[in-house]
Amino acid sequence: MSHRKSGTLCRHKKHQRGSALVIAVFVIVVMSLLGLSLIRMLETSANTVVYEVLGTRAYQSAQVGLQVALRERFPLAPATPTHCDGSTVTLASPSTNSNITAPNFSGVPGLLNCRVLSLTCSDIRVNNSVFYTIASTGECISGDVVTTRTLEVTAKTLN
Numbered sequence: 001m002s003h004r005k006s007g008t009l010c011r012h013k014k015h016q017r018g019s020a021l022v023i024a025v026f027v028i029v030v031m032s033l034l035g036l037s038l039i040r041m042l043e044t045s046a047n048t049v050v051y052e053v054l055g056t057r058a059y060q061s062a063q064v065g066l067q068v069a070l071r072e073r074f075p076l077a078p079a080t081p082t083h084c085d086g087s088t089v090t091l092a093s094p095s096t097n098s099n100i101t102a103p104n105f106s107g108v109p110g111l112l113n114c115r116v117l118s119l120t121c122s123d124i125r126v127n128n129s130v131f132y133t134i135a136s137t138g139e140c141i142s143g144d145v146v147t148t149r150t151l152e153v154t155a156k157t158l159n
Contacts (some may be wrong), residue, residue, distance in 0.1 A: 054140045054147035057114050061105065061138025062151040065116035068103045069134045070155060073121070084121035084132060114140040117148060130157045 073084070105111040117139040124131045135152040 050142065050145060051147060054142055054145060055149060057111055057140040058138040058147045058149040059151070061111055061114040061116055061140065062136040062149045063138070064103050064105070064111075065119045065136030065138060066134055066151055066153050069119055069121050069136065070132075070153070073132050073134075073155065074157075084123040084134075111140075113142060114138060131155070 103116055105114055115138070117137040118135075119137075120135045122133050124133075132155045133152065134155070135150060137148055137150040139146065139148045141147075
């Protein structure tokens with residue numbers, strides 16, 4: 001009887017030859033697909049971080065543009081604020097007849113490869129008050145990735 005069981009076991013093992021190879025190939029394929037999807041997720045995550053950092057820098061560039069234009073409209077020293085003429089100033093083509101100045105970030109390490117793309121200022125007089133509308137677009141470039149942010153603010157004189 002024990003002889004018969006061992007003979008049956010031998011025949012049963014012969015029918016299972018190669019199944020371990022199939023299982024091993026299956027496991028290798030599944031692990032490879034998991035590894036590739038993980039690599040793809042990491043690349044996507046890295047790109048998302050790059051866009052977020054560039055977006056924050058572009059936002060800060062636009063914010064600086066607004067601050068510069070507001071400083072020119074509302075000087076701290078007792079002086080008459082300048083009025084906007086409705087023109088748009090860009091760093092690429094600065095307007096010599098405009099009364100707004102686009103800032104330059106060439107010496108600012110945190111805003112490397114960033115600039116104020118455009119700066120627009122217009123004003124409206126209502127009674128004794130002047131309402132300024134200032135729009136600033138900041139742009140940051142890193143390789144082939146370009147990110148822009150546009151901010152707008154409305155300010156009123158205290159008269």
